[in-house]
Amino acid sequence: MQKTICELFAGVGGFRLGFERLEAGWETTWFSQWEPGARTQWAHDCYVQHFGDSSDLNNEFHTGEDISTMDKQAIPDHTLLVGGFPCQDYSVAHTLSSSHGIEGKKGVLWWQIRDTIIAKKPPFCIFENVDRLLKSPAKQRGRDFGVILACLAQEGYSVEWRVVNAAQYGAAQRRRRTFIFAYRNDTIYGQKMGDVSADMIIKDGGLMAKAFPIQNMGRMTETVIGGDIVDVSDNFAFAFEAAGYMRKGRIYTAKVIEQEEEPMILGKILQKNNVDDKFYITNEKMPKWTYLKGAKKIPRKSADGHEYTFSEGPIAFPDQWDRPGRTLLTSESTLHRFTHVVSDPGQGRLRLLTPVEAERLQGFDDEWTNTGMPDRMRYFCMGNALVVPMITRMGRVLDTIIAEEK
Numbered sequence: 001m002q003k004t005i006c007e008l009f010a011g012v013g014g015f016r017l018g019f020e021r022l023e024a025g026w027e028t029t030w031f032s033q034w035e036p037g038a039r040t041q042w043a044h045d046c047y048v049q050h051f052g053d054s055s056d057l058n059n060e061f062h063t064g065e066d067i068s069t070m071d072k073q074a075i076p077d078h079t080l081l082v083g084g085f086p087c088q089d090y091s092v093a094h095t096l097s098s099s100h101g102i103e104g105k106k107g108v109l110w111w112q113i114r115d116t117i118i119a120k121k122p123p124f125c126i127f128e129n130v131d132r133l134l135k136s137p138a139k140q141r142g143r144d145f146g147v148i149l150a151c152l153a154q155e156g157y158s159v160e161w162r163v164v165n166a167a168q169y170g171a172a173q174r175r176r177r178t179f180i181f182a183y184r185n186d187t188i189y190g191q192k193m194g195d196v197s198a199d200m201i202i203k204d205g206g207l208m209a210k211a212f213p214i215q216n217m218g219r220m221t222e223t224v225i226g227g228d229i230v231d232v233s234d235n236f237a238f239a240f241e242a243a244g245y246m247r248k249g250r251i252y253t254a255k256v257i258e259q260e261e262e263p264m265i266l267g268k269i270l271q272k273n274n275v276d277d278k279f280y281i282t283n284e285k286m287p288k289w290t291y292l293k294g295a296k297k298i299p300r301k302s303a304d305g306h307e308y309t310f311s312e313g314p315i316a317f318p319d320q321w322d323r324p325g326r327t328l329l330t331s332e333s334t335l336h337r338f339t340h341v342v343s344d345p346g347q348g349r350l351r352l353l354t355p356v357e358a359e360r361l362q363g364f365d366d367e368w369t370n371t372g373m374p375d376r377m378r379y380f381c382m383g384n385a386l387v388v389p390m391i392t393r394m395g396r397v398l399d400t401i402i403a404e405e406k
Contacts, residue, residue: 001079001405007031007084008067008113012046012369015082018391024399029076030054032067042373043381049371067112072119081116084128084386114151125182126394128386131163133178134240137152142238150225150232153249157182158190160201162208163242165258167324168385169212172264173361175327175387179394183205189401198252201245207401209394218255225249267321269360271299272345280351281341292337293317318343318350325361330383332358355379364390
């Protein structure tokens with residue numbers, strides 16, 4: 001079986017970089033990256049500067065256009081379909097009650113993944129999304145992930161998933177993301193896993209368990225999901241846990257305790273010198289930063305007139321050097337409660353992370369996004385990116401699976 005990849009919602013190329021670091025012969029045959037409403041497609045242009053553009057089967061170039069307008073049959077064949085499909089509707093930057101899940105403006109792009117699967121029937125898929133995907137929407141917990149599983153089951157795929165904290169597996173960031181591994185039941189791997197118990201797949205036998213080993217697994221719960229996508233959307237709800245497996249519509253899930261590998265601490269990724277003055281916090285802005293980072297209780301009134309007190313605890317200010325960084329958001333570097341503020345190793349003054357440090361948090365090469373885009377877009381692209389070493393870990397296991405395929 002050839003090692004070929006199609007990368008949807010490619011961003012600045014995190015999936016591709018993760019697989020290329022394996023140096024195992026993986027080739028990306030096509031990609032798509034388009035930011036709705038953006039005058040300049042900064043992420044797409046960055047991707048092309050690093051890897052070049054890709055033509056479709058009609059020898060046309062549409063990688064920087066709306067994927068919904070793409071003829072999916074014209075996408076080159078591939079062994080592996082990957083994508084970090086847009087997650088703004090589920091992000092920790094919003095409250096859960098305002099998250100619309102698959103019904104959201106960008107969440108509907110899941111249907112572009114489904115259409116690609118129907119058209120190209122890739123043997124394997126790996127997708128990434130935020131951890132909240134498993135629990136959205138607030139009014140019908142688990143529905144959105146249930147719809148995704150139902151779609152994959154309908155097309156003859158089994159699925160493994162894991163919520164992974166990257167810092168637990170050696171990364172420099174406490175970033176929790178849901179990784180989804182789907183494989184066709186008619187592959188050699190699919191047939192082999194059909195004879196393995198669900199608890200063994202979750203515990204140590206599946207790709208996710210091998211890429212991200214666990215210490216312990218809790219009690220497994222299960223349910224069955226129907227094949228009618230509309231019915232699932234209208235009625236399905238289930239308490240998905242951080243690890244799980246689905247085959248032919250039967251779902252198994254369990255809590256797991258992740259293995260702890262030594263993380264990369266924030267202090268090790270900080271630039272030690274030659275940091276531009278623009279990244280330092282001025283005396284004039286220090287009171288505002290202190291307020292945002294501190295604990296507070298604020299009287300508020302809900303839409304129906306109910307009065308309540310909004311409370312939030314303090315955030316470390318500055319961020320601690322001896323721990324991995326917090327989750328990098330697209331708003332990084334703005335005057336925001338969740339923006340990282342560090343004590344500069346050289347001067348001791350408080351400053352923001354530099355774009356290079358943001359790249360290091362995500363496991364990219366230094367200056368990866370220094371391709372002509374402004375700093376605010378470099379932070380935005382990194383906030384949208386995935387932690388590259390996590391992709392390499394999964395790719396290493398997938399290599400062993402592909403080796404047994406015909």
